[in-house]
Amino acid sequence: QVQLVQSGAEVKKPGSSVKVSCKTSGDTLRTYTFSWVRQAPGQGLEWMGRINPLLSMTNYTQNFQGRITITADKSTNTVYMELRSLRFDDTAVYYCAREGVWGWAHWGQGTLVTVSS
Amino acid sequence: DIVMTQSPDSLAVSLGERATINCKSSQSVLYSSNNKNYLAWYQQKPGQPPKLLIYWASTRESGVPYRFSGSGSGTDFTLTISSLQAEDVAIYYCQQYYFLPLTFGGGTKVEIK
Numbered sequence: 001q002v003q004l005v006q007s008g009a010e011v012k013k014p015g016s017s018v019k020v021s022c023k024t025s026g027d028t029l030r031t032y033t034f035s036w037v038r039q040a041p042g043q044g045l046e047w048m049g050r051i052n053p054l055l056s057m058t059n060y061t062q063n064f065q066g067r068i069t070i071t072a073d074k075s076t077n078t079v080y081m082e083l084r085s086l087r088f089d090d091t092a093v094y095y096c097a098r099e100g101v102w103g104w105a106h107w108g109q110g111t112l113v114t115v116s117s
Numbered sequence: 118d119i120v121m122t123q124s125p126d127s128l129a130v131s132l133g134e135r136a137t138i139n140c141k142s143s144q145s146v147l148y149s150s151n152n153k154n155y156l157a158w159y160q161q162k163p164g165q166p167p168k169l170l171i172y173w174a175s176t177r178e179s180g181v182p183y184r185f186s187g188s189g190s191g192t193d194f195t196l197t198i199s200s201l202q203a204e205d206v207a208i209y210y211c212q213q214y215y216f217l218p219l220t221f222g223g224g225t226k227v228e229i230k
Contacts, residue, residue, distance in 0.1 A: 035219065045159075045167065045210055045221040061218040095166050103157035103172030103214070110166055 001025070004096055004108035011114045012086050019082040020111045022096030029053040029074045033099040036070060036081045038092040039110075050099065051079060086115045119144050119213050123222035129230040136198040138225045140211035145191045148215060155215030158187055158196045160207045161224075167210060171196065203229065 007021040022034065035050040049060035053072035060068055069082045079096055091114050098106040120143040130136045146155045154174035159167035169178045171187035174194055184199040198205055206229060211222040 037221075044224045045161075045212075047219040047221065050219075059217050097166075099214070100172075101153075101155075102176070103169045103178065104159075104167075104212075105169045105178060107166035107168075 002106045004098060004106055006096060006108035006111045009112040011116060014086055014088060014115055014117060016086050017082060017084040018086060018113050019080055020094050022079045022108050024077045028098065029072055029077050034079045035097050035099055037095045037097060040092040088115050091115045118218055119216050119220050121211055121213055121220050121222035123211060123225050125225060127226040129228045130201045131230045133200050136201050136227055138196045138209050140194040140222050142192045142213055146213045146215045147191050154190055155213055156194050157212045157214060159210045159212065162207045
């Protein structure tokens with residue numbers, strides 16, 4: 001059974017950074033691309049970026065260029081998303097998801113990141 | 118960027134009645150090489166991640182009830198719940214997963230009338 005298990009909730013100050021992890025089951029990092037999506041309170045879904053660990057390729061949306069880095073550690077089957085220079089409006093639930101041409105059937109449980117002074 | 122526009126923003130439907138949600142993309146998401154529309158529908162309930170319902174615009178994900186169906190091609194798509202059940206109360210999102218940046222519709226909230 002495919003599982004994506006994310007790290008726990010974080011509270012961060014404005015201007016700091018957060019790094020959220022997403023541990024996958026099995027050896028899926030060599031086969032799939034993983035995306036990060038965030039959802040601000042009461043808002044919709046916003047794609048942030050993705051990584052293909054096998055090809056070491058990343059893509060980011062313009063909204064986060066320069067502030068986001070997505071990495072993968074194939075030895076631990078874990079994908080990471082780091083967001084820097086946090087602002088109050090970065091408060092959101094952050095999800096990892098395993099991409100597929102048949103849609104995204106596998107998602108992490110979500111990690112709440114709260115930016116507060 | 119491809120903009121995904123959903124309508125309505127919310128709708129209230131009686132139990133057992135039909136619910137119809139529309140999604141329009143600003144560019145075609147039909148990939149001519151395989152004649153597939155890279156359009157998915159997700160259901161999200163409070164406190165949960167999105168759940169895949171439909172991919173390739175009309176293919177039901179394994180385990181999804183038959184009352185959920187998707188249709189459309191190119192730029193215009195529809196998600197239909199043929200007979201609304203209480204457990205279908207949720208927010209529904211369309212997503213194009215062909216062009217970067219990948220984009221979602223704004224969501225449609227479905228409630229019981």
